[in-house]
Amino acid sequence: MDARGSAFAPNVDKGKVVRARRSWSKVEEDALIHCLVDIVNGGWKAENEFKVGFHRELEKHMRKMISGTDIVANPHINSKIRVWKKEYGALSDLLSKSGVGWNLTTSMIKVSDEEANPHLKSVCFKSWPYYSQWLEIFGKDRATGENAVDPLDLFQELMRVDLDQAEETEDKNMSTNYEHTQ
DSSP, rough: TTTSOOSOOOOOEEEEEOSHHHOOOOOHHHHHHHHHHHHHHHHOOTTTTOTTTTTHHHHHHHHHHSTTTTOOOIIIIIHHHHHHHHHHHHHHHHHSTTEEEEETTTEEEEEOGGGGGGGGGGHOOOOOTHHHHHHHHHGGGOOOOOTTOOOOHHHHHHHHHHHHHHHHHHHHHHHHHHHHOO
């Protein structure tokens, strides 16, 4: 809050007053996640940190994707990244627990026994559509231990196993159909 008690303390950016709080639309969030993935893949992240100047680059990307946007790096983008990173960390910690898994189709957490942990009910029925992109953006930011597995590698392995299983099922179905036609 500012000295007047407002939660919307003004932030001055190039002579314009920018509201500190912002409600993001789905289109804006989609654009930001796309831009962040591009920035990371473009080499703007090293040793678990974004490089100096990535904010300006991110603003440029956002303006290309959404013409006339009033989204600026500080406070809007910084705040959204901070929230996403916090959510990613909480999800990663949760997914590391026994009996908790991930549904790739619905982008939701699945729990083997909801009765065992009633706190999970609040997150079980919520979709996390950006989790796979968060793995790419924040995945290497987590501390690693002796038995730690890189979340991005794990996600890619799960996708590969899922694809391999689908191909095996398809091959079995094709061979069964072939045998029946003979």
